[in-house]
Amino acid sequence: NSLFHEVPLAPPDVIFNLTAKYKADTFAQKVNLGVGAYRDDAGKPWVLPVVKKVEQALVNDPSRDHEYLPILGLATFREASIRLILGADSPAIKENRVTAAQTISGTGANHLGALFLSRFYSKEVPIYLSNPTWANHKPIFNNVGLETRNYAYFNPKDNGLDIDGFLSDLKAAPERSIVLLHACAHNPTGVDPTQDQWKAIADVIESKKLFPFFDCAYQGFASGDLDRDAWAVRYFVERGFELLICQSYAKNFGLYGQRAGCLTFVLKNSDAAARVSSQLAKLQRSEISNPPAHGARIVDRVLNNPELYAEWVENLREMSSRIKNMRDALRDCLIKSNTPGNWDHITNQIGMFSFTGLKAPQVAVLKEKFHIYLTDNGRISMAGLSTSNVEYVANSINHVVN
């Protein structure tokens, strides 16, 4: 008998297993609405033109080597990431009370933030996650010994935000609890709080002394405007909260496999920032020693060069507007084919995903009969839609809701 013969067989990951099933499917008209990865109108992954350009320059740069990065990553990448999320004129930056660590993409930022809080904030308080939230959030926090709880988020009646449930769950939370907040383009619902609702959320977090833990994986993807998508984070900073933000460059730079991300901490003063930074370095060293260089160098060059930055903004707008067009097209097709139900949420929701309201049995039929892949909770990645498959998808949805 092996020493590990009692290791339980874990189920495959929901989202990555969907991709594998889709790839294995030989049906000509198969459609992948699973993983939240951008595809162009031909259904192909899109290497951003600005990324291609910078990669060429990097490869041809004679001074480039493969030395270790510092433990906390490329300094100019970290500084640019802080400016991107907080705004170049942020008071927190001026007062030198921000610190950051380059991480293994957004997942790594969530993990390092969780690990730090479990060590230096508290292990006794729970972290509140939106219901529903990204499938990977719960395992990330449980892995570092944090108890996870839910706050109400999605209202199935209007496929919108259950703000009353949201606020009352936070009011009932133990003081100092951590609250995970999606900065923009909520995954999986595509439903974001309005600015007034963010103010009400901030009021409860302040009065209950809760800790805001922002996860920002889609900056620039939601509205197409980087500053607008960072509004909630900047509002909380303005209100004087200490908080952290997880940034991912997987989606907005198309660098999924390069694992480029950043964990940014906003503190009360520079003394606290120095202390936090020193412990982030210690934790990071013992886990990954130092982060991967390639993706960060691409992001670093783009964010620190005005022309490349402007080109990146254009590339971002191209992705976010194609997704918006697909929202309009899907809703139009559903209405044109008299699909029962109200489909306004398809265009009211924002960012990579739409929470359709389809139930697991209906999802099963879409997968098995129509070869359309989406998660059982009815989430569809809008980037999987194209002008050539949107009608087929709408007709298939029509079939399963009738």
Ligand SMILES: Cc1ncc(COP(=O)(O)O)c(CN[C@@](C)(CC(=O)O)C(=O)O)c1O
């Ligand atoms: C809210 C949220 N945070 C963090 C991440 C982490 O992304 P990264 O580590 O690649 O930077 C994702 C990616 N979510 C995807 C796009 C992929 C996945 O599940 O990992 C999704 O399909 O939900 C996300 O949706």
